[in-house]
Amino acid sequence: MYSFNDLQAIVEKSFGELQLPKEPRDLYEPISYTISLGGKRIRPVLCLMASNVFSDIIDKAVKPAMALEIFHNFTLIHDDIMDKAEVRRGKPTVYRKWNTNVAILSGDAACIVAYKYLVQTEPTILPEILKVFNTTALEVCDGQQFDMEYEKLPFVTEDDYLRMIELKTSVLLAGAAKIGALIGGASAGDAEKLYNFGKYLGLAFQLQDDLLDSFGDPKVFGKAIGGDIIANKKTFLMINATKLAKGETLSKLQKLVKEPTDTPEEKVEGVKQIYRELGIKELTEDRINHYYNLALAELVKLSVREERKEMLLGFAESLMKRDR
C-alpha cells in the first residue's frame, strides 16, 4: 500500500504536469499560482488513500483527487476576496496580486476545471461520484455563507458553530474520502463509513486549529498566536467561555471583547487567562478527542482486513500531530 508520503508525491507530480490553457493568461495563471502555494494536499491524499484501502491500483482516483484540491483552491481564491485576506501561505492572495475581477473569474474557471478533472474516472460510478461532489460543493458554499453571517451576529450557539465548521471544512474531507472509496470499489456501507471518518476528522482538525490559535507554539503553528482573539472570532473557545463565564469573569471577558486594550498582546493574554480559569483548553481538548475517537470508530467498522486500515489511522494521527 502507498504511504502518506508516496501519495503526496503522486499528487505533487500530477500537479507538476497540470496542463492549463496558456490564454487568457489572467484567467489561468492565478489558478496555477494558488495551487503552487502548496500545502499538505490532505484532500487529494485522503481521496487516494481511501481508494487504496479497497484497491491496490489507484490510477482512476488520481484525476478526481486533483479535482478536490483544485476545488479547494477555487474556494480559497473566492473566500480571500470575501474575507479581505491579503496573505496566504506567506504570499499575496489572488485578488491582491491581480485584482478582484481576476480573482472572481479565475476562481470560476478553477471550479469548472475541478469538474473537468472529476469526470475523468470510471463512467459506471460517475453519477454516484458527481452526486457526492455536488452535494459537498454546495455545502462548502453554505458553510462560507454561515461563517460570514455569524461574524455579524452578537452571539452564536455551539451547535450552530459546529454545523458551520462541518459544512465549511469537514464535508470536503468527508467527500474526498467517500469519492476515493467509491472509485476503489467500496460497498455503499463502507463508502459511508469513510465519509463519516473524514467528517469527524475534519471537525477534530478544525477545533484543534481553534485551540492552537490561542494555545499553540508560535514556532510550530506557523501563524502568530491569538489572531482569533484579536479579531473577536466566535470560535469554539470563545463561545464556551461566554457560556461558562459568570459575574466578574464575564464582565472582564465582555470588556476585553468590546473595549480596545493598550496592546493586542494585552487582549490576547487577558482572554487566555479567562480561558485558563474556565478550563476552556481542557474542554476543547476533550471535544477534539471526542471527534477523533468517532473518526477512528468508523475505521473499526470498515469491512476490510486490519492492515488495510492502518494507513488511514496514520493519516488521522499525522493530521492531528501538531503542537497542542
Next chain:
Amino acid sequence: MYSFNDLQAIVEKSFGELQLPKEPRDLYEPISYTISLGGKRIRPVLCLMASNVFSDIIDKAVKPAMALEIFHNFTLIHDDIMDKAEVRRGKPTVYRKWNTNVAILSGDAACIVAYKYLVQTEPTILPEILKVFNTTALEVCDGQQFDMEYEKLPFVTEDDYLRMIELKTSVLLAGAAKIGALIGGASAGDAEKLYNFGKYLGLAFQLQDDLLDSFGDPKVFGKAIGGDIIANKKTFLMINATKLAKGETLSKLQKLVKEPTDTPEEKVEGVKQIYRELGIKELTEDRINHYYNLALAELVKLSVREERKEMLLGFAESLMKRDR
C-alpha cells in the same frame, strides 16, 4: 413536435417548481431572484428543441436544459459585479440589491446547482454531456476575460472580436443545442451539426445586438440607442468604422471617441453619421446574414426528415426577428 411556446412553457413551469434550499437565505434567494427576472430562455428552449428533433419524448432533456439556464444566470451574477452593471431587466443586479460578497458566493452556488441539474439525465451519455458542458463553461469564462482585456486595449482586430463573442455568447447556445441533440439520441455527426447551428446563430445574434444598439428602434430594442457608442465599446461596427475611415472622417471619428461632446446624443449622432457614410450598417447586415446562412446550412445537412428541422428554422427566425 413541441412549438417554441410549448417549450418556453415547459421551462417556466420547471423553474416554477425549482426547489432550492431555504437556508442560508442570502445564498439561495439571489439565485431564485435572478432566474425570476425572466428572459426568453433561449438556451433551455434550444436544448429541448434540439432533443425534440431526434426524439418525441424530451423528458430527459428538461433538467439539463434548466442547468444551462442556471449556468447562464451564474455568469450574469458574476459578470454584473465585474462590469459594475447596476440594472438587469429593469431590476437591481444581485451585487447592488445585496452586496458583492453575496453575489460572489451565490454565483458560485448557482454554478454548482447547474451541475446538480445537468447530471440528472441518462447515465450512459453523462460523460459525453459533461465533456461538452465543461468545455463550453470554460470557454464562456475565456470570453468574459477577453472582453474585459479588450476594454483596456486601444484597438482590437475583427478576428479577435469575433472570437471573443463566439466564446462569450455563441458557445453556450452551441453547447445547449449539442447537449439536447445527444440526449435526444443524435449521432455524433448530427450533434456536431447542431453545435455549429447554435454557434453560427449565436454569432448572428450578437452582431445583430451590436447593430441594434446603434440602429434599432428604441421602442422595440428595449434599451436606449447608442449605449455602446457612449461607452466607447469596440463593437463590430466601431472596429470596422476605424478600419475603413480615412482622412477627415477618421479624424472626426477619433475626436468623437476621445473628446467629450456637449451631450451624449451629439456623440451618438456623430458616430452614426460616420457609420452611415462608411456603409457600416450594410456591412454588419451582410455579416449577420453570412452567419445566419451558415447556421441554416447546418440544418440542411442534418440527417433527419425535413419536417423535423422546421422547429429549428422557426427558432432561428424568431431569434433574429427584431427591429433592424
